[in-house]
Amino acid sequence: MPLEEHRPPLEHGTLPSFAIVRYQAGQNEEAHPGVLRDGHVYPLDLEALGIGSLNEVFERWGELGVRVREAASDGGRPLEEVRLAAPVEPRQLLQTGANYRTHVIGLVVGHRSPDDPRPVEEVRDAAAKMMDERAAHGEPYFFIGLPQTVVASDGDLALPGFSDRHDWELELAAVIGKPAFRVSREEALEHVWGYTIVNDITTRDLVFRKDMPEIGTDWYRAKNSPGFNPTGPFAVPAEELPAPDKFQLRLDVNGETMQDATTDDLLFDLPALVSAASQTVPLLPGDLLLTGSPAGNGQARGTFLRSGDELVGSISGLGTQRFRCIEEAS
Template identity: 70%
Template sequence: MPIDHDVLPAFALVRFRRTPGAAAEPGVLAGGLVHPLDLAAVGAESLNDVFARWDELEAGVREAATTSAGLPLEDVVLAAPVEPRQLLQTGANYRTHVIDLEVGHLAKDDPRPVEEVRAAAAAMMDDRAAHGEPYFFIGLPATVVGQDEDLVLPASSAAHDWELELAVVVGRPAFRVLREDAMAHVWGWTIVNDITTRDRVFRRDMPAIGTDWYRGKNSPGFNPTGPFAVPRSDAPAPEAFSVRLDVNGETMQDAGTSDLLFDVPALIASASQTLPLLPGDLLLTGSPAGNGQARGIFLRPGDRMTGSISGLGTQRVTCVAEEAR
């Protein structure tokens, strides 16, 4: 289903600045207005505390939209709506995306026909969906920024790519939870564009080690997030989101979360077997097909990305050259 880029969530949590460069404050988006949220008044120590104690604090948080004066969106600067202590990313979780990347990463001296590579990747994805488990790697929370910051493209590479993703905002702490209990630990959702420097992902000098996610995904600002965090009760079901990314007005990614190899409950259950997930943490669910790597194009200074997920609003990011800063 097409996404209307101008549709705002009916209710969401935000972090906003009254003026550029000012400290970010918590707020509630309701009726198209941003209402400042007094955490102490609702009995919370932080926004992460709100996520953790949502069942207890929800009524007071929603009431803030009726007791405080609202600010027009155009009069505030929206920062990232969350401050995660941990950032988990999911790899190879959309079937077509992985097939396209396998072709896009094909070495020039690889003798296999493209059709053979696609068929092998498709068989691998089908086997993973039936018998495998999710693949996670760790991102750095410092890369999480709002759309109030331009995306600075490091000058060390010309292969910076987009990956728009549905991100889980963790609510109750989750450690070794069962799949059937996993959704009880999901507070809600936000949008993350997981930027990747493609020619830094694979270590040519140490091929046996494989991928280098630190270099490939953790440059400053490489996880534009938000602009809104939407509670689970105010958003579509996990399998019913539409994900779309436009670059300079041209649609690059357009898919639904019904195509996830491993759904959200499976991701939460699997990730929590190793690491306790904390309130406010982000768990990215993977990127659909349509990345620049598969198309042979990458981000350039001046590019404008518009990312939308149904029910979660729209994120707009402008790319600038490192030298320009």
């Protein structure tokens, strides 16, 4: 979407009408699978469904979806009476880099050499042409995160003390349903169960290895500290939602909107991402495929997360996640 095009602001706080959740009813309980309907959380009895894990719900949704929806009829609690965990337990976490056209163009302009004689608009036009060429003939850029970084979206985020350059990246994440291995672009969405929200926290000064510049990026250290992927609060099936290119994303930090974009700005759309990722490794039920971060990160502003910062992120149809940054315990 062009920067000058205006759209109505995304409202924080809107609940999906139906979603999968994982929740704790008591202080020290393990998280249980459940369903959200009309602001209430209902238990989901996996044993009664004849399955052993939430990932099987995603895999066998065509067979079990109606019965899962029927679970929202008895024993419900108001949402505010339970504590939500991350709604998924992925075995694999795949992340996509440099995938919002406007974001990448802005990075190219912002990082141009001081010796570059070209006017800013000429640099911007050249970057736009480069992105269009990449979209037409290039491939998505993936890296892998650790599943244990997937945590509840309403807890405190402890900022590691080894850096003061921790950044936010609100992202749409696809939840894989049927296993996908070397699927075509045309088949790809058949393997997506639904969607959730992830804030892919990044330690910017660890992205590039200063001691080994020839190696390039170090995503392991930059993106895998404890709690660096607040996820949820809900996982919503695809049939409840618009087409993947119609999502609106918004992130506020301390009440100031930092990211505001729509997924029609994706360089590689969701079918292209699922297909490309599946060419290398089988995607498994419950896995998360993050689609990339739109413009508005702290790096571009020279602003990074600090203890006490409050982040509120929403994606249309998927609800809102809220968490606060704290200092890491010494």
